[in-house]
Amino acid sequence: MASNRAVAYIGPGTVEVQEIPYPKLELQDGPGVNPANVGRKCEHGVILKVVTTNICGSDQHMVRGRTTAPENLVLGHEITGEVVEVGRDVEFIKQGDLCSVPFNIACGRCRNCKEGKTGICLNVNPARPGAAYGYVDMGGWVGGQAEYVMVPYADWNLLWFPDRDQALEKITDLTMLSDIFPTGFHGAVTAGVKPGSTVYVAGAGPVGIAAAVGAQLLGASVVIVADLVESRLAQARSIGCETVDVSKGSPQDQIEQVLGVPEVDAAVDAVGFEARGHGADAGTEAPATVLNSLMDVTAAGGAIGIPGLYVTGDPGGVDEAAKVGALSLSMGTGWAKSLSFTTGQCPVMRYNLGLMKAILADRVQIAKAVNATVIPLDEAPAGYADFDSGAAKKYVIDPHGMVA
Template identity: 60%
Template sequence: MVSNRGVVYMGPRKVEVQSIDFPKLVDPRGKKCEHGVILKVVTTNICGSDQHIYRGRFAAPEGMTLGHEITGEVVEVGRDVEFIKVGDLVSVPFNVACGRCRNCKERHTDICMNTNPDFPCGAYGFNLGGWPGGQTEYHMVPYADFQLLKFPDKDQAMERIHDLTLLSDILPTGYHGCVIAGVGTGSTVYIAGAGPVGRCAAASARLLGASAIIVGDVNQTRLQLVKKSGYETVDLTQDVPLADQIESILGVREVDCGVDAVGFEAHGHGKDAAEQPEAVLNDLMSVVRFGGGMGIPGIYTSPDLGGPTDLAKQGKLILDFGKAWIKSQFAMWGQCPVMKYHRLLMQAILGGRMDYLSEVTNIEFISLDQAPEAYRTFDQGAPKKFVIDPHNSTKKAA
């Protein structure tokens, strides 16, 4: 039997690379998955959502394998798989979706009704249905014919793997945030958060034709990366109101669209600002114009084990909703339904329409054994996107 190793959560700010069982075509409840495949993992990324778990802010059992951003080569297929073949190179949406329930049929694969017995939402490497994470050498994916995005040419895909590895989550998530906020030709957009999702949102706004793309954060090295990549920035550590900073860029104090790429671990404004989970949402209500839109793919959770207040610990926020109401703004929130976008984004990448993506995402490939240190570095705010290459596949391809 081929061995397998993975990144295992051992408690707040503690992860280990351990030997784990080789995957079987079986779901978390022991039911046979003849509709599934086993992948040899080519790349598996560390996500900001993994950091919520790493910090102990998103409930997860000790011993859980982490990771939900997976690209791999098919090495075994179940008897019910018709269209995915051994040897195919595929991208795995982080949402686990059956393709058979009402929500999946309506393209809401983020809220599949059958992959989590507790409530409609399944995902790898979270406490959402018991699906093991994919920061591993080998990984099982159910409902393969429905879920997997096959790359049309393996050699071409490996040449672009630094961009295509983002299709499992953060690129569709950033794009989704822009789409649901109404970003389009000539629009102006403020993106809260210069982490990997925020940077993908900036690249997505560019693809969608925005005329002005402004990214805000408190992390100086991330802001420098965004600025160097050709986007406008606002520094939220300054004691200058956000609207004033936007006005200094646009000449007006509001934008057409806003995207929350931060979520519930947001901080307020100022050099020593404390954590304030509703800060980004209130910012967007303030600086998005009358009739403008807000996309909120940033994670909010209930309960929030480390919330700064009793309300926050319950996942409850204090929002300036009256302002949003009188401004007739619209908003949409929740996980990204990756399958709604990943094929189109793959084609944009392969067609050379997003050649600017690599600069702003700033990927660093690492080995599986380097993952614990990468978690620590990412937790400290490094302006990188760490991508685990468990079999040294990217170097072999190069």
Template identity: 55%
Template sequence: MALQNQDYPKLQDPQGRKIEHGVILKIVTTNICGSDLHIYNGRFAAPGGMLMGHENTGEVVEVGAHVERVKVGDICSVPFNVACGTCRNCRERHTEVCLNANEELGFCGAYGFNLGGWQGGQAEYMLVPWADFQLLRFLDRDQAMEKIRDLTLLSDILPTGYHGCVEARVGTGSTVYIAGAGPVGRCAAASAQLLGASCIIVGDSNPARRELVTQAGYEVVDPSSATPVADQIEAILGTGSRWVDAAVDCVGLECHGNGPNGCSHNVEEAVINTMMEVIRPAGAMGIPGVYTDQDPGAPTDLNKQGLMALGFPGAWVKSPSFTAGQCPVMRYNRELMMAILWDRMPYLTPLLNTEVISLDDAVDAYEVFRDGSPKKFVIDPHGMTGLVGTGDRSQSAG
């Protein structure tokens, strides 16, 4: 990971063709995501020199000739899914698998993620294509900047956590198990609360992250404990209650700290197998955690082939259901924006434990985040938020 000097972006697609439906954004905030760590750790193949960053919020500074609704000066959230708005999948609200955003694969585009060649936004400026369709505008600039710590989450992790809960059918009174207490898992816990869940249980081997979750009023389990997760859940729910209504995977392929002392079962399928064990018969699972067959650092020969040893045969009799894949951010981001603006999620800021940093500090922040920090690192390249340096990263490592 290194800082690079790059040219100011052009209104061109990854193949170099001019596009008039795009805009150039001056980045206000761009976040470091757990999914970025998959690339950083060599667990998701990416070309050298690729610009990172798929959690972006920016101010429009240039518009293409075909852009009609987005104006210079607008502050907007950028969904991490690149989507055209006109293909069959986009029209069906499956913007996570747009058919025009990735010419090599044929579907599924994303910024800074080796999916379609779209460069990321961990930079001073970035290109956003199909801007009229994609961008979520914040109509009140002053209000947006006041709440930017929370609004910056709309580009990915808050909709992703919410999507996992929706696909797991979380509703009023649900009991929920969320695998992972990183920023996405914490957003999933906040989303489960917004959706009306009763008991929200978050599993993580990192004690600093578990502490954040506990302080927010949620229950925690430790998957690295010698006590199985199902037994820990039973201790929370009561004797004979080893199952939850819903389970959400906020870990993905880079599972670690699973099994006694974190030394066993460190394979890609560990989280999904645990969820199949703890879900009730006819329960549902949401799996927005990242999995890929482009994993050169996979822990087993089977995983390196893009395959997993799922305990599905034993779980089949439970009639479980699950939905996997990227979150279609545009399905949820406006509603979640309104929940933030009207203070329906006031617990987000302390739960996410956000630290705003400069672009110069981004390389160091990647290392700190990789080492287990309970922080959510937000990069402010231009100092527009006035929040750079307001946290103490030296005290954040878990």
């Protein structure tokens, strides 16, 4: 049996690569595993040799100590891999298949899954609807920033790449299908982007850039991306977006300079609960800032997509309300303008097949857009530190040296 190494959260600001058990087709006890999930049989699952696994901004929230994640939690919910072992009950996925793993774990059997709401499956997490790999309060399914990982309900969850050689040639694009590309696209879709829309995206990290790319695919006439970090704004400009530097003030005036009016048709929050103030308050954490500013800049009758992460437990929250996810929102503004809001995990399976086809047909180069940067597993701690500093990169971990 092969050994297995993985990236684990040690404490605020610290991750390390450590030896972990080789996966089994059974959920074992360990850091963050819900006790009701321990011993869960997964003959419907497979073992993957991880080809690529990405560092996500959502991982950074845990690594900063801004969640209730336990020490030694194995990280990683963005996974692409090769099937090396197939469970007894798997019918269609075969050994040797190269597949993308949606970060949502879904059974395919419950009411929500049958309605396409795979981000809130009812059968995979005893604590609440929805589960994910390597994430706090998400059932305890072991993360994929590792050499090997177990994926349950494989026939349902895995997106199979039909041409292995072509997939490996485009692997830095295809690795984005596990989370950020569908998530950003979902933000644009739920914001109501359509041909000709003007769009404002708060946050120029990888999900924000993916949302901008998604808006462009949907036919937006102008996409404006906002951030506090100039290198990230430059990355947005490199894909044809206009930009707003919110360290210089609230976005309305800058939006008006681009569009002639201070409002957009659709808006996306790709920042989440660690938002900072605008203008003179840019260095101060103010978790409701982005949501409130999006209500201000979205035209009446518009919609706001919210793929940015919000949590119910934040030990580092700025006040007691923020520590339990209670933010001071101007709902009166939203009500008066008849705005629509969509929150929650992206149901990746709603989008990943279509986006895969777009990648394989050379309709989109998402890896270039997010500045995909490939590193070996041992460099993951350095990748986390650089990403946390605001680097305009999307780190892709290559545990087995399979990326050309």
